[in-house]
Structures are given as C-alpha cells and as structure tokens.
Amino acid sequence: MTTTAPTSSAVRLAAETWESLFRSQVAVMRRLQAGPAFKKLPIKEYDVLFTLSRCPTGKLRLNEINDHVLLSQSSLSRLVDRLEKRGLVERSIAPDDGRGILLGLTSAGQELQKEIGREHVRDIAELVAPALTADEQRELLRLTDKLQAFVASK
Amino acid sequence: MTTTAPTSSAVRLAAETWESLFRSQVAVMRRLQAGPAFKKLPIKEYDVLFTLSRCPTGKLRLNEINDHVLLSQSSLSRLVDRLEKRGLVERSIAPDDGRGILLGLTSAGQELQKEIGREHVRDIAELVAPALTADEQRELLRLTDKLQAFVASK
DNA sequence: CAGTGATACATGCAAATGCATCTATTTTAG
DNA sequence: CTAAAATAGATGCATTTGCATGTATCACTG
Structure with missing residues (x-):
C-alpha cells in the first residue's frame, strides 16, 4: 500500500469541515445545556443516564461509557x-x-432520564428541525455516522 | 404565522441527527486533544489563540470570543x-x-498559534480526509454551517 | 504456574470551571 | 439631565476536572 501526500487544498477542506462541525456543535450545545431540564442534572451526567438507557442489556462497563463521553477516566469515575x-x-x-465495573440505572435513574429526555428531545427538535430539511438531516446523520465510524476504527 | 406541531418522526430524526453530530464531535475531539501539540497548550486555550488569528482586525472583544467557545464568561476570563x-x-x-476588553495576540502568541496550528491541521486532515470524500466533506461543511447559522439567528 | 506487564477502576491533589456577586460603564426612561 | 436598568468583565468560593499514582485483577511468556 502506498500513501500519497495530501494536497494542501485537501488539508484545508478537512480543516474547514472540522471547524464547522465543531462550531455547530458548540452553538447547539450551548443552547441545549441552558435548557431548564439541566437544572435538575448537569448535561454530562444526563448523558451517562441516557447512554445506559439506550443500551439493550441496560448495563455498561465504565470504560465503554468513557468512549462515548469527553471526560477523563477519573472524571467519569467521580461523575x-x-x-x-x-x-x-x-x-x-x-x-x-x-x-471491571458494570453500571446500571436504578428505577429512579430511569425515571429521571425519561423525564429530562422528553424535554431535551423537544429542545433538540426545536433547534435542529427548522434549520435543515428532513433530507438534509438524514444526510448530515449519514456523514457524521461515517466520520465517527472511521475515527473509531483507527 | 401558524406553527404546526412536529410529527414524532420529525422529532426523532432531529434527535438522532444531533446525537450523531455530537458523538462524532466527541470522537474526533478525543483524538485531536490527545495530540502532542496540546502538551504545550490546552486545546481550549489554543482555540482562543486560533480565533484571534482568524479575525481580520486581530482583536476581539471577550464576549465575542465567548460566543465561539463552550465556556462560561468567568471561565473565559480566567483562561x-x-x-x-x-x-x-x-x-x-x-x-x-x-x-469592554479587546484581546489581541502578542507576537509570541502568533508564533505559538502557528506552530501548534500546523500540527493540529495535520492531525485533523489525517482523521477527516480519509473518512469522507471531498464532496462529502463539502456537504458536511455546508450542513453544519447552515445549522450553526440557524442557531445563531435564534 | 510463577513472574512480568497490561488493564480497569479509584483516589490524592493541584488546576480549571461555573455560579453568584461585585464594580464600572453604558443605555434607556422619564 | 438624572435615575434606573442593562451590559461587560472580574472575583470569591464551592464543585468538577485531569494528571499522576495506587490497588486489584487479568493476560502473556517462558
């Protein structure tokens, strides 16, 4: 296998793409975490409840959760x-x-996740749905999934 | 003007789109901030230098910078x-x-930004360019720009 | 199967963060 | 023009974070 040096325009495009992805994430996240739902529980803590709620078995290892969030191992441990x-x-x-440690939701955790989740999803829809057409959202979803899959495989 | 209640499938699509955008950002950011360039300066601090370097006048108000980063006003002040x-x-x-306070780079700041920037851009290209075609990157860029513009205007 | 290295998570401690509040300046209302 | 309200940024303080390291378990090697 040969590796070709990327052209400077290819490098620039990748950098601009990331910059835009990053800034859009900042803009949306800023709004979302200001929502009243996250007075009850910080959004990072909610995210762990959410991740657990999505998991088929209902339980996850701490290191698996750690891959999904932008926190150091020790910070997650204390969270x-x-x-x-x-x-x-x-x-x-x-x-x-x-x-290893398996983490699972208690029923109180399930309750709170659902409660915050309902509000959170409403806020997301309010912010994302009017910004892009359904086709655009599907395409954005496809592209970010693809990017994520590549990064994870590397 | 009338507002129609969004269908539940529209809400779901928006939520999944955001979720994917968010996770991809986490995955990429995790890699980027682990790069050796950010031993010299944390990525959040670099981001401020970068933002200043992009600005035509070379100086920005603190509250303008604050809009671009995911930090509280007080945290930015201390950063x-x-x-x-x-x-x-x-x-x-x-x-x-x-x-108001205007913030500008010193020449040492410009130096360090460029130095880290070169490395950082290489890392970004390595992560993003092989993941998506050039057309896909352009489309992703367009969609995240559009999303960001909508959120900013709201 | 003993011994060495790797992995999973916890913890001490210093640094970073956010909330509430403070000061100073600017804008607005009357 | 003055007084009240709003805005920009700084600061005290409690919470959160990450780095370095500690402990326990697992995997590998000879």
Whole structure:
C-alpha cells in the first residue's frame, strides 16, 4: 500500500469541515445545556443516564461509557460517584472480569432520564428541525455516522 | 404565522441527527486533544489563540470570543488570565466601550498559534480526509454551517 | 504456574470551571 | 439631565476536572 501526500487544498477542506462541525456543535450545545431540564442534572451526567438507557442489556462497563463521553477516566469515575450517591445508578462487579465495573440505572435513574429526555428531545427538535430539511438531516446523520465510524476504527 | 406541531418522526430524526453530530464531535475531539501539540497548550486555550488569528482586525472583544467557545464568561476570563500571564495575549480597553476588553495576540502568541496550528491541521486532515470524500466533506461543511447559522439567528 | 506487564477502576491533589456577586460603564426612561 | 436598568468583565468560593499514582485483577511468556 502506498500513501500519497495530501494536497494542501485537501488539508484545508478537512480543516474547514472540522471547524464547522465543531462550531455547530458548540452553538447547539450551548443552547441545549441552558435548557431548564439541566437544572435538575448537569448535561454530562444526563448523558451517562441516557447512554445506559439506550443500551439493550441496560448495563455498561465504565470504560465503554468513557468512549462515548469527553471526560477523563477519573472524571467519569467521580461523575458516577455522584450519580450513585443520588441513587440514580448502581455499580456492580463485572461477572467476567473482576477488575471491571458494570453500571446500571436504578428505577429512579430511569425515571429521571425519561423525564429530562422528553424535554431535551423537544429542545433538540426545536433547534435542529427548522434549520435543515428532513433530507438534509438524514444526510448530515449519514456523514457524521461515517466520520465517527472511521475515527473509531483507527 | 401558524406553527404546526412536529410529527414524532420529525422529532426523532432531529434527535438522532444531533446525537450523531455530537458523538462524532466527541470522537474526533478525543483524538485531536490527545495530540502532542496540546502538551504545550490546552486545546481550549489554543482555540482562543486560533480565533484571534482568524479575525481580520486581530482583536476581539471577550464576549465575542465567548460566543465561539463552550465556556462560561468567568471561565473565559480566567483562561485569558492564564494566556496573558504566559505573554500570549494582551488585554486592552475597547475604545468605543469603556466596559469592554479587546484581546489581541502578542507576537509570541502568533508564533505559538502557528506552530501548534500546523500540527493540529495535520492531525485533523489525517482523521477527516480519509473518512469522507471531498464532496462529502463539502456537504458536511455546508450542513453544519447552515445549522450553526440557524442557531445563531435564534 | 510463577513472574512480568497490561488493564480497569479509584483516589490524592493541584488546576480549571461555573455560579453568584461585585464594580464600572453604558443605555434607556422619564 | 438624572435615575434606573442593562451590559461587560472580574472575583470569591464551592464543585468538577485531569494528571499522576495506587490497588486489584487479568493476560502473556517462558
């Protein structure tokens, strides 16, 4: 396999693309986290509840969760401490790996996730749906999925 | 003007689109900030230098910078303290508004921005360019620009 | 199967962050 | 023109974060 040096215009395009993706994320996130739903629970903590709620088995390893959020391992560990102290999640030892921790929602955690989730989804729709047509949203979704898949595989 | 209630499928699409945009941003950012360039300066601090370097006049008000980054006003104020202590930026009073602060790069700041920037752009290109075709990148850029513009106008 | 290295998560501690509040300036209302 | 309200940014303080490191378990090597 040969690797060709990228042209400077290709480099520039990639950089501009990332810049725009990043700024749009900042703009949307700024609005979302200002929403009243996140007075009850910071958005980063909500995100962990949400991630757990999406998972088919209902439980995830801490390191799996860590891949989904932009937090160091130690920060996630303490974030989970806070969620646990509030009775929203439960730690248990991974059955197949004595080092690992499985995290699951308590019923209070499920409740709160759904409650915040409903509001959050409304806010998202209000911000994203009028900005892009349905086709554009589908295309954006496809492209960001593809980008994410490539990065994850690298 | 009448507002029609969005269908649940429209709401779902918007939510999935945002979710994918957000996760892709997390995945890419995770890689980028792990790059060796950001041992010299945290990526958030670099971002301020970068923003200043892009600005035609070379100077920006703190509240303008604040719109571009995901930081509270007070955090930005102290981030700028750190940059100033390192001699990378200079505060000056806004000529047309005695309350305002204009921030500009020092020459050391320009140097460091360019130095980190070169490395950073290479890392971005390595991550984004192979993931999407040039046409796809242009389309992603267009869509995120459009989303950002809508959010900013709201 | 002992010993070495790797991995998963926790924790001490210094640094960064956000909220509430403060000061100073500008804008607006009367 | 003056007084009240709004805005820009700084600062005290409690919370959150990350780095470095610690402990426990697992994987690999000879």
